[in-house]
Amino acid sequence: MNALPLPTRKLEDWRYADLDALASLWPLPAAEQIIVAAGDRFERAIILDGSIGEAAVQQIDLTLEAGAKAAIYALNIGGQYGRIELNVTMKKDADFKLGCAQIGGGDQNIELVTTVTHAEEGGTSSQTVRNVLGQKATGTYLGKVAVARGAQQTDSVQDVKAMLLDRTATANAKPELEIYADDVKCAHGCAIGELDAMALYYLQSRGLTPADAKRLLLQAFVAGAFDGAVDEEHLQQLALAKLSELIA
Amino acid sequence: MLTINNLHATVADKPILKGLDLTINAGEIHAIMGPNGAGKSTLSYVLGGRPGYEVTDGSVAFNGEDLLEKEAFERAAAGLFIGFQYPVEIPGVSNVQFLRESLNAQRQSRGEDPLSGGDFLKLAREKAGLLKMDMEMLKRPVNVGFSGGEKKRNEMVQMGILDPKLAILDETDSGLDIDALRIVGEGINSIMRRPDKAVLLITHYQRLLDYVQPDFVHVLAAGRIVKSGGPELARELEEHGYAEVVA
Ligand SMILES: Nc1ncnc2c1ncn2[C@@H]1O[C@H](COP(=O)(O)OP(=O)(O)O)[C@@H](O)[C@H]1O
Ligand SMILES: [Mg+2]
Numbered sequence: 001m002n003a004l005p006l007p008t009r010k011l012e013d014w015r016y017a018d019l020d021a022l023a024s025l026w027p028l029p030a031a032e033q034i035i036v037a038a039g040d041r042f043e044r045a046i047i048l049d050g051s052i053g054e055a056a057v058q059q060i061d062l063t064l065e066a067g068a069k070a071a072i073y074a075l076n077i078g079g080q081y082g083r084i085e086l087n088v089t090m091k092k093d094a095d096f097k098l099g100c101a102q103i104g105g106g107d108q109n110i111e112l113v114t115t116v117t118h119a120e121e122g123g124t125s126s127q128t129v130r131n132v133l134g135q136k137a138t139g140t141y142l143g144k145v146a147v148a149r150g151a152q153q154t155d156s157v158q159d160v161k162a163m164l165l166d167r168t169a170t171a172n173a174k175p176e177l178e179i180y181a182d183d184v185k186c187a188h189g190c191a192i193g194e195l196d197a198m199a200l201y202y203l204q205s206r207g208l209t210p211a212d213a214k215r216l217l218l219q220a221f222v223a224g225a226f227d228g229a230v231d232e233e234h235l236q237q238l239a240l241a242k243l244s245e246l247i248a
Numbered sequence: 249m250l251t252i253n254n255l256h257a258t259v260a261d262k263p264i265l266k267g268l269d270l271t272i273n274a275g276e277i278h279a280i281m282g283p284n285g286a287g288k289s290t291l292s293y294v295l296g297g298r299p300g301y302e303v304t305d306g307s308v309a310f311n312g313e314d315l316l317e318k319e320a321f322e323r324a325a326a327g328l329f330i331g332f333q334y335p336v337e338i339p340g341v342s343n344v345q346f347l348r349e350s351l352n353a354q355r356q357s358r359g360e361d362p363l364s365g366g367d368f369l370k371l372a373r374e375k376a377g378l379l380k381m382d383m384e385m386l387k388r389p390v391n392v393g394f395s396g397g398e399k400k401r402n403e404m405v406q407m408g409i410l411d412p413k414l415a416i417l418d419e420t421d422s423g424l425d426i427d428a429l430r431i432v433g434e435g436i437n438s439i440m441r442r443p444d445k446a447v448l449l450i451t452h453y454q455r456l457l458d459y460v461q462p463d464f465v466h467v468l469a470a471g472r473i474v475k476s477g478g479p480e481l482a483r484e485l486e487e488h489g490y491a492e493v494v495a
Contacts, residue, residue: 201298202336206350206410207324207357216349220340220389 013085016140016172018109021055021081031059031087036068038091043071045231047238048110050079059085064094066120073229074100077242078108085113092120098127099225101239104137104169105246111140118151118184126157130222131173134165134246140172145188149180158188163195163221165214165246214247215240249274249311249414249446250295256305257294264290266471267306272414272446279449279457279482282468283490288450289333291468292418296330297323311413324350325357327413329406331420333450335399338390343402344372346390347409354410375408379435396423404435415440416448421456433459454486469494 006026007014014022036042048056056079064070068091076082088096102110116125131139139162147154162171175188195217203213219240226235250272257265264287272278282288294301295308297320308315310326318326338346352362363371376383379401391399400420407415417436421429437460440447449460457465457479465481466473467490474494475481485493 196336197299198336199338201320202332202338203346203350204320205296205298205324205330205332206346206406207321207354208346208350209321209353210319212349212353213321216341216346217338220338223340 013113013142015142016109016111016138017083018055018081021109022057022083025055025057028057028059031061031085033061035063036065036070038065039067040065041069043230044073045229045235046072046074046076046084047235048074048076048079048082048084049238049242050077050082054079055081057083057085059087061087061089062096063089064091064096064123066092067094069095071097071099071229073226073231073235074098074112075235075238076100076102076110076112077238078104078110080108082108082110083113084111086115088114088116088125090116090118090120090123090125093122094120095123096125097228098125098129099227099229100128101130101132101222101225101235102139102141103132103222103239103242103246104139105134106137107135108137109140110137111142113140114143115146116144116156117146117148118154118156119148121150121152121154121181123151124155127159128225128227129158129160129173130225131160131162131171132165132218132222132243132246133162133169133171136166136168138170138172142172142174142176144176144178145186146178147181147184147186151181152183154181154184154186156184156186158190160188160190161221162192163218164192165195211247215243218243218247250315250448251309252306253308254306255291255294255303255308257290257301257303259290259301263304264471265294268468268472270466270473272448274413274446275443276464277441277447277449277460277462279451279462279465280468280473281451281465281482281485281490286468287471288468289418292330292333292416292450295323295416296320296328321353322357324410324412325354329410329412329415331400331403331407331415331417333418333422335391335403337392337394339392341390343386343388343390344369347372347386347406351410372405372409375405375439378408378438379405380431381405397425397428400424401428401432401435404432404439408435408439411439413444414446414448416450418450419452420449421451421453429455430459432456436460454482457482467494
């Protein structure tokens with residue numbers, strides 16, 4: 001159990017949160033602790049789909065010992081409020097991969113908040129995030145990559161893209177770097193866009209309905225997030241069902 | 249098959265088509281030639297129902313139906329195919345998935361049964377073979393990383409699979425080398441030269457017309473058909489240029 005007071009909007013990590021929904025869950029249980037032993041492998045799929053309640057917050061503290069590899073695949077499609085929070089600490093030569101799709105409509109608020117700390121040298125981390133937001137939904141990615149002094153040869157990538165289906169939807173994306181080592185590669189890309197009108201027309205000119213053309217483009221847009229997951233097919237199917245609902 | 253009457257259309261409020269008339273009957277192949285900016289691509293987009301291309305006057309009948317009140321996907325199901333001057337790249341969507349879904353959407357709206365995966369692949373393999381395109385390319389994302397010529401051949405493979413009644417091919421010959429030009433020309437003939445089908449070729453060059461001989465040639469200039477004739481008109485244009493022939 002965490003005894004902290006309910007966060008306010010002044011806290012960067014909670015800036016876009018649905019605080020009313022959060023209050024219904026407060027105080028949150030302690031974050032799940034996962035330690036992947038040296039050289040081990042770990043994979044987890046996280047699905048927030050409203051099945052455990054209109055509001056859901058999943059917090060995980062993940063520590064990768066030397067040479068450990070972990071992959072987390074996350075699908076955040078609500079309830080009303082869905083928040084995934086990952087706090088990853090990486091020791092020497094550890095490898096962390098995150099693939100996440102967040103898909104929301106109505107007035108859903110869905111967010112992914114990550115902190116990846118490269119504590120020692122030689123670690124690699126990659127985060128692929130795809131957000132699809134329609135109607136009045138809000139989707140957020142706040143991702144900090146911290147590279148400690150001495151964590152040389154760190155290689156980290158944050159690849160974040162959001163697709164807005166309506167002008168009334170909101171995407172927040174904030175990749176952040178905090179680097180205290182000099183021999184590192186940290187790449188981050190962040191793009192917010194709309195479906196390509198010419199691609200939509202091209203697909204329809206071959207006989208696809210507007211909804212099917214959109215679905216095909218969106219399916220391709222989120223697909224990359226689940227590349228390589230053990231549950232890839234299951235995750236794709238859930239994502240597809242949510243996308244279909246959104247464009248119906 | 250297609251009757252265009254006094255067609256006026258604007259793009260971004262700018263009048264581009266200004267009273268275009270054209271009739272195409274089943275079994276015919278027509279070519280439209282004309283200077284850059286004349287409105288040739290605009291005509292294909294207007295007929296294909298591209299958003300933003302607004303018809304301000306005139307009518308278009310396609311097999312007795314009002315074409316202009318149909319949406320783009322309904323025009324495809326009615327048997328219209330547009331070969332794009334600049335085929336679009338669609339990352340992450342495979343040709344095979346896209347075409348199978350498109351064909352089955354068309355079949356469904358015509359009240360036909362969908363094609364199974366196996367039957368579709370057989371059809372796709374046959375049409376790819378006709379255009380000498382590697383089946384592996386059909387499994388790749390639509391047009392991504394394709395050369396200009398490969399994109400145009402892919403358009404023709406799509407045409408073969410979708411089997412339209414009327415194909416409007418916008419500069420399908422541009423970007424093709426001599427060998428590809430012959431393959432594409434023969435592909436068009438084998439897919440479309442039938443008594444119940446028709447083709448409208450948009451081109452700048454006589455060379456495609458050496459392979460796909462048109463029954464009629466038209467000159468489009470400043471948004472209207474200003475001259476029509478037989479195959480000899482294309483040769484005249486090639487020799488003397490638009491300015492002299494149209495004057
Ligand atoms: N999206 C657009 N916005 C404004 N003008 C356009 C647009 N597309 C085409 N045009 C104009 O319409 C005219 C006809 O273009 P187009 O149909 O592409 O000619 P063609 O295919 O015969 O070379 C040109 O003057 C072009 O600049
Ligand atoms: Mg053109």
